[in-house]
Amino acid sequence: MSSDIQKIRNIGIIAHIDAGKTTVTERMLFLSGAKHRVGRVDHGTTDTDDDPEEQERGITIFSACVKFDWKDNHINLLDTPGHVDFTAEVERCLRVLDGAVVVFSAREGVEAQSETVWRQADRYNVPRIVFINKMDREGADFESVFNDIQPRLGGRPVAVEIPVGQGPAHVNNPFRGVIDLIDLKFLEFDPETEGKQVKETDIPDELMDDALLWREQMLEAVYELSEDAMALAMEGEEVPRQVIIQALRKGCIEQTIQPVLCGSALHGIGVQPLMTAVGHFLPSPLDRPAVEGFDPKKEDKTLARNPDPKEPFSALVFKILPAKTGDNYWIRIYSGVLKQNSRVYCPNRDKKENVAQLWQIHASKKDRDGQTESLAAGDICCVIGPRFAITGDTLCDTKEMIELPSIKFADTVLSMAIEPENTGDRKKLEEVLAMLRRQDPTFQAVENEELGQTIISGMGELHLEVIQHRLTRDFGLNVKFYKPRVNYRETVGGKSDIVGACNRQMGATQMFARLSVRVSPLEDSSAPVQVFDRLPADINLPGDIRHAAIEELRERAAGGGLLAGFPLSGVRIEAYDAETHEEGSDEVAFRIAAGDAFDKGLQAAGPVLLEPVMKVEVTTPEDYMGELVGDLQQRRALIAGTETRGAMTVITAHAPLKEMFGYSSAVRSLSQGRAGSSMEPLGYQAAPKEDAEAFMY
The missing domain is CATH 3.40.50.300 (P-loop containing nucleotide triphosphate hydrolases)
Structure with missing residues (x-):
């Protein structure tokens, strides 16, 4: 084997x-x-x-x-x-x-x-x-x-x-x-x-001279990677073909x-x-090295699985293709043997899963002649039967459990509101969007019940455009699509020290709590919010109340900022002091005080709207460079550099996503179709003051 x-x-x-x-x-x-x-x-x-x-x-x-x-x-x-x-x-x-x-x-x-x-x-x-x-x-x-x-x-x-x-x-x-x-x-x-x-x-x-010059450069790398090759070279001997291949293989794998x-x-x-x-x-x-994971029952216990059929079974789900006859789960088997009509465990969902069928894959479909009884470590295949696992989840032996590291995907940068043309399509739309979410981890869909709309989010204009076409063409849905909007974030511009308070009469009880909180910006404005418990150990605050206060701060931070409820990032929140009374200082009181401190702290630190910024690369003949640079500057882009590659000039710029809608068409128009462009997410920067004010009023 x-x-x-x-x-x-x-x-x-x-x-x-x-x-x-x-x-x-x-x-x-x-x-x-x-x-x-x-x-x-x-x-x-x-x-x-x-x-x-x-x-x-x-x-x-x-x-x-x-x-x-x-x-x-x-x-x-x-x-x-x-x-x-x-x-x-x-x-x-x-x-x-x-x-x-x-x-x-x-x-x-x-x-x-x-x-x-x-x-x-x-x-x-x-x-x-x-x-x-x-x-x-x-x-x-x-x-x-x-x-x-x-x-x-x-x-x-x-x-x-x-x-x-x-x-x-x-x-x-x-x-x-x-x-x-x-x-x-x-x-x-x-x-x-x-x-x-x-x-x-x-x-x-x-x-021949040119070939020998390049070959000598290759052999220099071989000598560094192989002592045998170096010894032969020092003796003036020809290095055999197999020694060269083994050395290059070693260097490539390392x-x-x-x-x-x-x-x-x-x-x-x-x-x-x-x-x-x-x-x-x-x-x-x-x-390749043994794949590492941890024991789902003891998260501090690290485990490893070698690529060996004799080891306990472990695999990772890396793609799901929804199908009427049962979703197709694409998996990579890292260890053990997987058999048809068997049971496996998904530690991420704490569920047992059925493996009804095993298939080899051809393109994006099951291979017509590829159904098989079993597959072993090292293979990639399609499994039909699981119901609970999602992309990035582990499938493993039901007795010898392991949870492998999942797959982290980038955050979405663009959103669009959609709604069905008639109420009859609403349920079908919900089902289709749920299916698309299973298939594509970077696609999100959240229903806004107040507006009767669904907000779909993706990685860019083309991503959302493909989703639109799939909804209308592939699934025959009558859907209204609204103008895309960028996914902003919020942070703070400065520091603040605030005391959040609860001083309310609840029936016969006077509720009381004071919580001192410090809010400050992180160096990386796109980093996740950090909430710290800095309350002194000797403070008279029971553990359940202390936990409730910190939990409230974390929940409020996860709920978004103050400007328009956009996700909060790049903020450190520290609870460093508290005051209680003998009566009325309970979990509810401290949750209220924590919420008060959160709102006041963000407001005092100065809410800042962040907009996504793209790294833009434009490849153009020199003749059109001036017009393209001028157009980028009108879009609030910062020109990071230019360089010559052959007959073409490459412009690198950092531009707000909000200004880049339809940019690929603009590039073609300005260059008579001779220039091309590409974009990728770079990070976030403070949005213009007028954009932030538009959300305030």
């Missing part, structure tokens, strides 16, 4: 939008023999982008899982979105993967979302290899992209391939193949067989290097070596 696990590769394809992730995936499926025709994104014929919304827009929105075999390795591949609005799909996939292929466009290079997905991979300690795609495009520059990886991403790229030529067929030196630096061979890919036939020849003399390959996925150039590199350099489940 362990030898099978050694051959499993659980990998993801991650990148900035339009770098070619889905095209890479499709070409892998074709070249491995998993499908007979190559799907095209622009034709809407790809396996992984099978949702109508994805096919219409030509982008990936939902992560998809495909499986194929290549050179004795069984590869579970997750294709992920590149658009920042769907970054949760990347987050949940990286949480369960063992390795990743990071795709860069040879023309655009390291872009804004490239940095985001790289940071996500860092956070989950995911080893990665790099594929510089689109080497056949106008303006392709392998060396420029390669040299950007270290300063912009903090990586250490090591080239194991270099391109022969770059750019389309009409340029002087078009891209026509790659040089394998390990074997020192020139690889050409037959266009007639769409890259299936690979011709391996000696490197032409005119390219995340000290990232092997770099190149090609053109659209034309099948360089994809076969990429699949071979996945097997050579990326880890199997056995190469």
Whole structure:
């Protein structure tokens, strides 16, 4: 069994939008023999982008899982979105993967979302290899992209391939193949067989000097990683191929290097070596550390599970696809064996769950021929039967319990009010929204009974637009949609020391309580509210009353700020003194005093409205830079920097989300369609005074 696990590769394809992730995936499926025709994104014929919304827009929105075999390795591949609005799909996939292929466009290079997905991979300690795609495009520059990886991403790229030529067929030196630096061979890919036939020849003399220079750089990294390689080099001996591969594999798994390959996925150039590199350099489940969690019955007790079928079963739910016949739960099995028609335990919900069916996954669906009796450690599969677990929850053995770390998703930044056109659709709308919440952890829907509306929230304009289309097109609902609004927060601008009081007559009892509270801002205005019990130990305050006062402060903080009830953040609240009477000083009195102190403390410290700020990256020809910078400044953007990448200029700016509605259309209009932009959440800043005043009155 362990030898099978050694051959499993659980990998993801991650990148900035339009770098070619889905095209890479499709070409892998074709070249491995998993499908007979190559799907095209622009034709809407790809396996992984099978949702109508994805096919219409030509982008990936939902992560998809495909499986194929290549050179004795069984590869579970997750294709992920590149658009920042769907970054949760990347987050949940990286949480369960063992390795990743990071795709860069040879023309655009390291872009804004490239940095985001790289940071996500860092956070989950995911080893990665790099594929510089689109080497056949106008303006392709392998060396420029390669040299950007270290300063912009903090990586250490090591080239194991270099391109022969770059750019389309009409340029002087078009891209026509790659040089394998390990074997020192020139690889050409037959266009007639769409890259299936690979011709391996000696490197032409005119390219040999360049190849040897790059190979020496690769070997320098190998010497650092392998004592055997260093010893051979010092003796003047040739370093064997297998020693080089083992050294690079070690460095990749330890995340000290990232092997770099190149090609053109659209034309099948360089994809076969990429699949071979996945097997050579990326880890199997056995190469990864044991997964750690804690005992749900004793939270201070840390537990671990090795990737071994003989260990107790443990798995993580990373995606749920609602279905009429039973929700499809996508899980990663970390240890043990999972059998069909068995019972497992979900510690997060304290519920036992049924495992009625086990399926292999193809794209976003169950594989038609993929139902199986059992699956073991290291695999990714679909389970039908659970009812209570949600994304990020653990499934484990009913006797040997463990709770694994969950998945943390970013807060929503944009909201929109919706309501059904008629009362008959209200119940159906509620059911559909509940289903969408199960599927997408970054989508929220809260009913406002006073207005008869539902407030839906998401990660951006495109995210909410996709939700709109699903409600109307996929579910046939007649729904009114109102203008999107940003999700503000509230904090305080200064400090205050306040005494909250309760001095009320309740029947025959005179209630009394005094609570001294200090309110101050945290350095990070977006950090969660911190509530501290600083009450002296010798104060005459029973434990239940003390607890009630602190609990009231926490509940009030969770309820939002004073301006408009927006979520409160970046605030420290400390209760540091209290006064009681012999009679009438009970839990209720101190809750009232705590509430009074909370309101007075926030007011005295100066409520501040915070607005979300986006990091904006605009890539444009130099001719349009002035107009684009001027437009950004009119949107209250701060220009953080500009740089030249090939023939294009990249503008980086920090802009309030409120001012950025419809920005992608504005960029196209100002540049005659030649510039592009991307945005990602950066943080929060104080909103203009007039915006805050609008909520006060």
